[in-house]
Amino acid sequence: MSNVELVEITTDSPADLIDAWVAVRTAAHAVDEINTALPWRDSNVGGLAHPVPGGVALVFLLRRDGEAVGHARIGMPTQSNTTVGWIALGVVPELRRQGIGRAALDLLFARLRAEGRTRAMSDAALALPDGVQRDEAGAAFLAATGFRQVGSEVRRDIDLSTVDVDVETRLHEAALAKAGEDYEVVRFTEPAPEEYLGDLAVMNGRLSEDTAGYIENWEPAPFDTDKIIAYQDAAAARLFRRHHVAVRHKPSGHLVAWSFLAVVAEDGRHADHEITVVIPEHRGHRLGVLVKTGLHRYARETEPNLRWIQTWNAAENGHMIAINEELGFEPIETYAEYAKDL
Structure with missing residues (x-):
């Protein structure tokens, strides 16, 4: 051919x-x-x-x-x-x-x-036992051409039209109470306030380190404030509206938990829930639940046509999976990562 x-x-x-x-x-x-x-x-x-x-x-x-x-x-x-x-x-x-x-x-x-x-990588969808029926031709193609699986993530979706808002509100308020007086919720739509850029770079770096271990031989990426600004510029050029909810630790003044989603302006109905991270020293205060429930509330205010949110988690990330399922996310499919030495 x-x-x-x-x-x-x-x-x-x-x-x-x-x-x-x-x-x-x-x-x-x-x-x-x-x-x-x-x-x-x-x-x-x-x-x-x-x-x-x-x-x-x-x-x-x-x-x-x-x-x-x-x-x-x-x-x-x-x-x-x-x-x-x-x-x-x-x-x-x-x-x-x-x-x-x-x-x-x-x-x-x-x-x-x-x-x-010297190394090619790709990904392909696989069906879950209780998920949506899925054509696995892409995965079969990669296997047939010499790729081998080196990692995977499960995609989960939530339909906001079916969410029990009262349950979500109770989860949010309980997380807020668990966090206590030392923490406060902040919300913003890009561009991010300048005073948050350094903390966003730190949390991106933390997430990069956490997720690198889920893919074989994958290295974490560095982050600084310039890169955060460049990401925002790239998202704006793609007509993404990106909404953020974070938690600020009052005694230190730093953001220590963060979650955001991106909505394509030309669509408005679908969002990618791209990041949720809590700095290790501040885990155990339900800050993950706090930012995720807060983000859903913020999304309803800012995106009236939004209906579906999708997110991805590695199987090893049991804590975040539990939070997503508590909020009502349902498994849809697996995205498997593949690699081939050239």
């Missing part, structure tokens, strides 16, 4: 190429994703202009004999895991099992080698 080619997509690409790239992403999304926001055009184009900091991203349209048949992306970390290239690949559903994916993967491997990367 040597007539498959990678056409790199940038902000300077002609509009028809960008339109084709968004169209094939949308077509693949329809069968590969379960109840998530669509890959909206303006959000994706914004991402081309403002890549996520700490790495380099290359985005491609797949073409066969001039026809758009899929999409691909390579993410290459630059501050840690600098031998890794992260691959995302999708083929238009009606053209699958024709060798397009394998041909594209060979081209992506060659590009990674040319960039000096």
Whole structure:
């Protein structure tokens, strides 16, 4: 299938190429994703202009004999895991099992080698015993092409329209009482107040250290205030509205617990619950419950059309899983991470 080619997509690409790239992403999304926001055009184009900091991203349209048949992306970390290239690949559903994916993967491997990367990584969905029925073709494809599983996370969703608000309120008030007078809740929508940036960098670094252990041979990434600002700029370019709830420790003046979610402005109904972290010295005060219940309350105020929130947890993170299930999150599927030495 040597007539498959990678056409790199940038902000300077002609509009028809960008339109084709968004169209094939949308077509693949329809069968590969379960109840998530669509890959909206303006959000994706914004991402081309403002890549996520700490790495380099290359985005491609797949073409066969001039026809758009899929999409691909390579993410290459630059501050840690600098031998890794992260691959995302999708083929238009009606053209699958024709060798397009394998041909594209060979081209992506060659590009990674040319960039000096020696380890390819990717992920794929797996069904849970009590979860949603799931096509596991992506995982089978990775296994067949030499990848091996090196980690996994379980996705959980909550439907805000079905939540018992009285129960949530009781959980929030009980957590607030457990925290005591030394802690107070703060809320903000990006951009974050300047006085919080340093603490957000510390908590991002803490989370990076915690989660690195869940994936084989994965290194934590460094964070500073400049990187936090760059993340905010990249999110704004993608038309994300990001809402935060944190807990401030009054005696020290520092934020010591934090949670936030991101809503794509073009959608408004779906949110990714991206981070929840509590500094170790302040664990045991129900601060995790406090920020998560507070975030749901804040989301209802700021996002009236929001209905679904999704989050991910490694199986080893039993404490956070327990909190999510207490709030009403239900398991949907597993996302497994895979690696292959190049």
